[in-house]
Amino acid sequence: MKIDEYIQHRRSHFIKEFSGKTVPDSVLDKMLENARWAPSHKLTLPWRFRVFSGDEKNKLCEQFEKYYIEKTPSEKFDQIKLDKIRTYKSKISHIISIGMKPSGKVPEWEELAATAMAVQNMYLTLGDEPHAAGYWTSGNGAGSEWMRAYTGLEEGDKQMGFFFLGWVDQKRVEAVR
Ligand SMILES: Cc1cc2nc3c(=O)[nH]c(=O)nc-3n(C[C@H](O)[C@H](O)[C@H](O)COP(=O)(O)O)c2cc1C
Structure with a gap:
């Protein structure tokens, strides 16, 4: 494949498309290795990723469920949404928490941008995989103090959501732009 194809055929794949099979850890290794080659001003390498698999992944999914139950105002509560969250455990293979540690050496936006570039590298790495796929979610308590602490980030660090990885x-490859 050429670079244009990697970029244009990169697709988000969602929970309903995940079969529930486990993606080999070797795919995670490649994603994380490529992530760290993203650019960052003053080479601050601000991204902080944490992979949740197996029982840890199931426990994180239980946190998403609890978060939804506790934080959703009653007028917005949707049983269908909760039922969907309850399928996560059996559908998702790995969850990568996307974090950022501000260095104080450059403006925060630059380090958020650098972290997003690292995530793009992970997304693009999946272009070589016939079955491993996923998407960046900014739902499920992303950005909250709750998820910052739960995913092991320190105070002042930014929790930027999760990459849900599954077997498809x-x-x-088709998309509209
Ligand atoms: C920062 C960021 C946050 C996202 N958050 C969500 C999300 O919470 N839920 C979701 O379904 N998709 C989310 N997406 C994925 C987009 O829905 C997806 O990129 C878009 O539909 C275009 O599809 P493509 O990635 O296949 O090109 C997010 C993407 C980015 C870059």
């Missing part, structure tokens, strides 16, 4: 039998 038939990956899509």
Whole structure:
């Protein structure tokens, strides 16, 4: 494949498309290795990723469930949404928490941007995988103090959401722009 194809065929794949099979850890290794080659001003390498798998992943999914129950105002509560969260455990293979540690050496936005570039590298790495796929979610308590602390980030660090990784039998490449 050429670079244009990697970029244009990169697709987000969602929970309903995940079969529940486990993605090999070797895919995670490649994603994380490529993530750290993202650029960062003054080479502050601000991203902080943490991978949740197996029982740890199941416990994080239980946190998403609790977060939804405790933090959703009653007028917005949606049983269908809660039922969907309850499928996460059996569908998602790995969850990568996306964190950022501000260095104080450059403006915060630059380090948020650098972290997003690292996530893009992870997304693009999946272009070589016939079945491993996923998406960046900014839901599920992303950005909250609750998730910052739970994912092991220190005070002042930014929790920027999660990359949900799963096994997809038939990956899509088509999209609208
Ligand atoms: C920062 C960021 C946050 C996102 N958050 C969500 C999300 O919370 N829920 C979701 O379904 N998709 C989320 N997405 C994925 C987008 O829905 C997806 O990129 C978009 O539909 C375009 O599809 P593509 O990635 O296949 O090109 C997010 C993407 C980015 C970059």
